[in-house]
Structure formats: structure tokens, C-alpha cells
Amino acid sequence: MVKIVCPNCAADLDVASDAPIHTCDYCGTAIQVSVMFGDKGEGGMVAGGEPKDAYIIKDHYIIRCHYNQDQVKNLLVDWVKKIPGAPQDFEESANISELKLRFYPIWVGEYAATSDYVGIDDWPNFSHPAPDRPGWYEHVSYSPRQESGRVIREYQIPLMALPEQRLPSYLRDYAVTTTGKEYFDIKHVKKLSGEIIDSAMKMNEAKASMHQQVLDRQTREMHKEVKQIQSRTDDVQEKGVYYIHFPVYQIGFVYNGKPHDALIDGSSGRIVHVKVPISTEFKMKATVGGLASIGAGLALILLGLLIPGMPIVVAGVAIGACAIIVGMLVFSLILRKQVSEKQR
Numbered sequence: 001m002v003k004i005v006c007p008n009c010a011a012d013l014d015v016a017s018d019a020p021i022h023t024c025d026y027c028g029t030a031i032q033v034s035v036m037f038g039d040k041g042e043g044g045m046v047a048g049g050e051p052k053d054a055y056i057i058k059d060h061y062i063i064r065c066h067y068n069q070d071q072v073k074n075l076l077v078d079w080v081k082k083i084p085g086a087p088q089d090f091e092e093s094a095n096i097s098e099l100k101l102r103f104y105p106i107w108v109g110e111y112a113a114t115s116d117y118v119g120i121d122d123w124p125n126f127s128h129p130a131p132d133r134p135g136w137y138e139h140v141s142y143s144p145r146q147e148s149g150r151v152i153r154e155y156q157i158p159l160m161a162l163p164e165q166r167l168p169s170y171l172r173d174y175a176v177t178t179t180g181k182e183y184f185d186i187k188h189v190k191k192l193s194g195e196i197i198d199s200a201m202k203m204n205e206a207k208a209s210m211h212q213q214v215l216d217r218q219t220r221e222m223h224k225e226v227k228q229i230q231s232r233t234d235d236v237q238e239k240g241v242y243y244i245h246f247p248v249y250q251i252g253f254v255y256n257g258k259p260h261d262a263l264i265d266g267s268s269g270r271i272v273h274v275k276v277p278i279s280t281e282f283k284m285k286a287t288v289g290g291l292a293s294i295g296a297g298l299a300l301i302l303l304g305l306l307i308p309g310m311p312i313v314v315a316g317v318a319i320g321a322c323a324i325i326v327g328m329l330v331f332s333l334i335l336r337k338q339v340s341e342k343q344r
């Protein structure tokens with residue numbers, strides 16, 4: 001741990017020695033700790049003479065959490081009840097062992113990019129006019145030709161501010177909705193007993209990464225026009241870079257002696273992930289039902305094939321196929337272990 005003084009409220013703060021950014025526990029200011037330490041990220045004197053503003057991330061936002069702990073429990077219980085085979089005594093029997101609200105960090109950069117390029121593309125050459133069809137050719141060959149153009153695009157790049165191993169796996173590809181962002185408010189976090197998690201990357205590193213993503217996307221656009229890019233000039237304007245905290249409830253619960261977990265978006269109430277305990281009774285009944293369907297299906301098809309020329313043949317085969325599909329569906333229902341709500 002290292003000691004720093006909040007450049008906004010002058011509170012004494014203990015900060016992990018490798019944390020490049022820290023949100024002040026008292027006033028909620030996002031402090032660039034690494035910049036305080038001369039961007040070296042290790043212990044040292046607070047650089048003197050620099051304006052305090054250089055240490056502060058001004059565009060610090062929050063996505064508000066719209067559910068308290070009780071509401072989020074109800075969301076989970078109601079949702080689990082709707083899953084086929086989920087135990088109906090879930091509400092009474094599931095023992096919640098952990099229920100934490102965490103505000104995770106994400107960077108969002110907005111950019112306007114203009115790229116001029118020169119490249120090579122294949123152009124068709126037509127030869128041997130078709131004698132019977134005017135305007136048609138019998139041969140076409142391709143030859144390289146130089147082509148130039150301009151790509152103008154605007155981008156909004158989201159970047160999770162934590163390395164994968166520090167993110168719950170189901171958040172790695174989660175599309176966070178940041179349109180409802182408001183200026184960061186530490187009171188909101190404290191009222192819900194939330195925990196703030198700060199970016200593991202410096203602001204400069206985040207900017208460099210998002211800038212590179214803009215260039216990569218521009219490259220993809222150019223490759224739609226030319227096969228090979230020979231030269232390019234890029235003008236990438238940064239319209240804004242935002243440091244945003246978004247709410248996630250992490251829930252651990254024990255059912256039938258087995259641990260399960262769930263992840264819920266605190267802003268929308270969306271179930272990001274939940275591992276549902278499917279009751280043994282349901283599994284057995286479903287297995288028997290599934291096998292019976294498949295068996296009946298096979299029998300019908302066989303019967304249909306053995307008695308040719310009967311009108312029943314077509315119907316038998318069709319019904320048999322349906323029964324097999326139903327059986328398969330039942331099995332896929334049993335086999336799935338975790339579910340999540342579809343995004344949008």
C-alpha cells in the first residue's frame with residue numbers, strides 16, 4: 001500500500017501500490033495515482049508544481065444501480081422459478097451465501113476518423129465478345145490496379161478496464177449499456193453499500209488501446225475496397241474519453257449442498273448469468289420422456305418403412321421425426337447448466 005492525498009478533498013488515502021487509478025473513498029474523485037508518481041507506478045515523492053487537475057479524471061461517470069439487495073434477490077427467485085425443471089422450493093431452500101454489489105470500471109472512447117489510402121485491387125478485363133449476345137463476353141481475367149479512396153467513420157469504443165482474470169468470466173463479452181451515464185456520485189455507491197473497483201490500466205494505456213482499435217476498424221473498412229493497402233494517412237480525432245463505473249450484483253447461493261452463482265446487471269436487472277439447480281426428479285422424468293419420444297419416433301418410422309404403399313407411411317414417418325426432435329429438445333434442456341438473458 002502507498003499513501004496519497006486526494007487532490008480534491010485532501011483526504012489521506014491508502015492505495016494498492018500497483019493501482020494506476022483510485023476513486024477517492026470520500027469524495028469519489030477518480031485520481032490518476034500513476035501520474036502522481038510521475039507515471040512510474042511505484043513509490044516516490046508526489047511530484048510538486050503540477051496542477052492538481054492533471055491527477056484528476058474529469059470525465060468520471062456512473063451507471064446508476066436501480067435495485068437494492070432485496071429487490072435483486074426477488075429478481076433472481078422469480079427468474080429461476082420460470083425455468084423448466086427449476087426447484088419450486090428454491091425461494092425457501094436456496095441459501096444466499098454472498099450478495100455483493102460491485103461497480104466495475106469501463107473506458108469508453110468516442111472518435112472521428114478520416115483515412116486516405118492508396119491500395120491495389122483486382123480489376124476485371126473482359127475479352128472475346130460473345131457473337132450471339134451483344135454486350136456479353138466469353139472471357140474475364142483480373143489484373144491488379146491501383147486505387148485510392150477515403151474512409152470517414154465515427155466510433156464509440158468500449159474497453160473493459162480490467163484484465164480478463166480479474167473480470168467475472170460472464171462479464172468479459174458483456175455489452176454494457178452506457179447511454180444512461182451520469183456524473184459519478186459516491187453517495188449513490190455508499191447508499192447501496194457498493195464496492196468500487198478501479199481500472200487496472202492507466203488512462204494513457206486505455207487511450208492507446210482504443211486508438212489502435214479505431215485504426216484496426218479503419219483498416220477493415222479499407223480492405224472492403226482494396227486487397228492490399230500500399231500507403232495511408234490517418235487522422236483520428238478524440239471526441240471524448242469517459243471513465244465509467246457500472247453496477248453488477250454477484251450472488252453466491254447454496255442449494256442442496258451445492259454452490260451456485262449468479263450475475264445480475266444492477267442497472268437493468270438483466271440476468272447476465274445464473275447456474276440453475278435442476279431438480280433430480282425433473283431430470284429423471286425428462287430423461288424417461290425424452291427416451292420414450294425417441295423410441296416411439298423410431299418405431300413409427302420403421303413401421304412406415306415396413307408397410308410400403310400405405311397412406312399411413314408418410315404420416316408415420318413425419319410424426320416419428322417430430323417425436324425424435326421433441327426427445328432431443330428435452331435432452332438439450334436437461335444438459336444445459338447455465339442460462340442467461342438474451343441481450344436486447
Ligand SMILES: [Zn+2]
Nearest residue numbers: 006009024027
Ligand atoms: Zn477525495
